[in-house]
Amino acid sequence: MNIPSPRTVRRARIEIIPLIDIVFFLLATFVMVSLSMIKNQGIPVNLPAATTGAAQEREADYTAISVTAEGEYFFNKEAVSLGELTERLAALKANTPEPRLFIHGDRKAEFGKAVAVLDEARKLGITRVSIETSQP
Numbered sequence: 001m002n003i004p005s006p007r008t009v010r011r012a013r014i015e016i017i018p019l020i021d022i023v024f025f026l027l028a029t030f031v032m033v034s035l036s037m038i039k040n041q042g043i044p045v046n047l048p049a050a051t052t053g054a055a056q057e058r059e060a061d062y063t064a065i066s067v068t069a070e071g072e073y074f075f076n077k078e079a080v081s082l083g084e085l086t087e088r089l090a091a092l093k094a095n096t097p098e099p100r101l102f103i104h105g106d107r108k109a110e111f112g113k114a115v116a117v118l119d120e121a122r123k124l125g126i127t128r129v130s131i132e133t134s135q136p
Contacts, residue, residue: 042066043074045106050133062100063092065117069108073117086120093124101129
């Protein structure tokens with residue numbers, strides 16, 4: 001004789017909604033981590049606005065030269081004088097066949113300081129120079 005159990009038989013069920021939540025959380029985490037992996041070699045400055053600026057392709061081997069509002073020079077986040085900057089640019093040109101320079105100039109910086117950096121780069125034969133701007 002077969003006596004039925006008072007408990008109902010339950011079948012295993014996979015809940016989809018918690019899995020969707022986990023997938024979206026992992027996707028958001030991946031996006032945030034990948035955005036934070038962009039390497040910024042320059043110091044933060046208030047860039048001047050330009051409507052005609054075009055986005056430049058950032059390669060792994062670029063050099064950032066920053067000019068602050070106080071007139072200080074930075075070579076890849078390291079404070080240098082104009083003489084030291086010239087020496088480092090000469091060493092960069094000797095080690096890299098076609099170096100890329102990105103000049104970050106604060107909008108309140110003296111224009112002559114940024115032109116001095118550009119002039120030193122041209123004297124050394126560095127032709128791939130870009131001036132960073134922001135969108136208005």
